[in-house]
Amino acid sequence: MFNLFAPQVPSHLVDGLNPPQREAVEYRGDAMLIIAGAGSGKTRVLTHRIAGLIATREAWPSQILAITFTNKAAAEMRERIGQLLGEAVEGMWVSTFHSACVRILRREAPRFGYPQGFTIYDAADSKALMKQIVKALEAESLGVTPAAALNRISGLKNELIDPDGFARSIDGSNPRDTLILEIYRRYQRELQRNKAFDFDDLISETVWMFRSFPEVAALYRRRFRHVLVDEYQDTNHAQYALIRELTRRTEAEHVPADTRIELDPDGSLPPASLTVVGDSDQSIYAFRGADIRNITEFEQDFPGARVVLLEQNYRSTQNILDAANAVIGNNFDRREKNLFTTAGAGAKIVGYTGFSAHDEAQFIADQVHKLRDEGYRYGDMAVFYRTNAQTRALEEILIRSAVPYKLIGGTKFYERAEVKDIVAYLLTIANPADELSVRRIINSPKRSIGPATETAISNFARENDITFREAMGRAGELGLGPKVTRAIAELAEILDRAEASIDPNRSQGPVAVSQLLINLLQDIGYVDKLRATGNPQDEARAENVEELVSVAKEFDKQHPDGILVDFLTEVALVAAADEIDDESGVVSLMTLHTAKGLEFDVVFITGVEEQLLPHRMSADEPGGLAEERRLFYVGITRARKLLHLTLAMQRTTFGESAPSLPSRFLQEVPDALIDWRQPPGMPQTRQLGSSGFGGSARTRESAQMPAGRGLKGTFKPTRENQRFTNRVTGAVRDNSALELATGDRVKHTDFGEGTVRAVLGAGAKRIAEIDFDEVGRKKLLIKIAPIEKL
DNA sequence: TATAACAGTATTTTT
């Protein structure tokens, strides 16, 4: 037997670890699977393991590739390793799958006929492209929408099935499949023509590249001797294949000549060591092609792999863990695992049923204020929801209640039209072949270049076998009117100038990204035109554009040698969770998916209702319900000290209000663990059943709750519902002129009459603290509160 | 070509 343990990992890297954690840090071998329950200290194990490899000189930093789920997690891991080693580590790759692949692809781009500045299409870009194709093929009449086609193609790419492979797998008798195939072919052709990759391509094309160029793969295999992958349960087949390619043995014929690593007797380069960390119970991305088998079959895939189980939880109280264990225990077909802690029972889980989504939100706002008074910071609290649509009511109430918050994800900064416009300019400059981006900017700001003109340019380009962008440079030959010709020529010149200014061979050296952006904005007059309208929305847009300039400035500061494509890569790959700023003292709002990997002292899981959690759409997907349950489990296990489960009796979708039922998952949480501030179900119903809502504890695997004694039948918006004291609406009014003083009596549209206790802040941010006669103390933003002085 | 008005449809989750 070889010595499978490290030559003395320094004690400060293993002290204080429990035995399995310690094993995970010290084990040496080709493959290790760390099954890490929620909160079991896996980040610690991973960072200590990497630091150990470097400290013992078993590996140079540059021989390490660590894959995380978000860029933020990557940055944190890098920093923690630096702290453990007492110095910053250079040359180590810590990044997401996508970032790592972009890096490789850009470096190797010339080998497969792509420019280094190739464009990365985000979901919206892909959709725009797909819309054109679907329209051209009239596919919609056959029931193939752009979204459906993209979904299908994404699935294929995740499975590493290219158009030819797909062609082989279908029998041709299914017209729908034949159509999808044609769409897939055209879609890839367009991407190729635009010199662009979509998100899925980043992974799959890297795999293809490695397979087509074994000598290139060998370079990376030689370099990365230790590969570590976090959140392994959420890897899809393409990502799995990528890992396999990287950790494969390199045959002697492909081993680079100048290799200084010790080779095996047959001249081959032994495989790199692989460490993966994951938890099947937290797999929530099956819809995106994540394949749980990657983790469940790891031991077959990598014979001799060591498996380490981390079950001790260092995050949550026992009550929270009991709830989590009970819920996830309802998923059959899983490896038994029970989280435990020595932290003590802790507070009970708080339950609350609102009359409406606004009412639910009001409870959260009140609770946030109360907990803040008890010493929790805003930044230690988070609100989770299943769908982004739920944010509306939450935001309305939080604003009105003066709760500082930040939406994580959702309609992101980079998805705003004006920001996309400017980014499209930069994309055009980096990759003139990207016609999608050129077309996006050609008439924005308005230049009187309409569809007819665009077609003319496009035709001219085709006839002369040049790109759309090149055709613009020959505007004079298009035979268009003088005004339009000048507009096109002018834009082409602006772009030429911008391209020239970042030419690395330029005598003064290339201009910084932020300077490029500033010059460009000057040239096109984008901001000025927005400001000129006097429309407050356009003012907000102008501010967003300026925000982008600050982002570029910050980028220049962080990466003094960074070039435009680096900036664009960063922009293309920002993840929702990357936005979280730990220092800012505000409550975080995010989806349950975004919450993965994070933790907060205080957590609110909202909308714990049938049709929402589990979501209605999951009902007819195989395994959908189990995945929803894992999502709920992920949410529960984010909480360190205090967990809230909230729901509403009725919820508005599409502007239509409909009654909702408590989630079946609520029944899975032992009654004794929940302190219901406002239980679901009617008072009468409550006396009948033990768990507080209609029906037995029997859980059906259908989307509907047992109808018999469910709320649906008994619920009427009448007298019975009077017990919902906070019947909150989203009402606001402009109250900026209202002067309030302590002791004033006021009347609020939702809360009734009350007495002002205190007025805090100044100007637009004045906040009144009011004791309402019926519903207790509330904080309100005076500017928009629907109150009047009595 | 640009804009306004209207009708129809869509919300699951995301790198």
Added chain:
DNA sequence: TACTGTTATA
């Protein structure tokens, strides 16, 4: 509700 796409009109 809110956004997108289509159509009518300036």
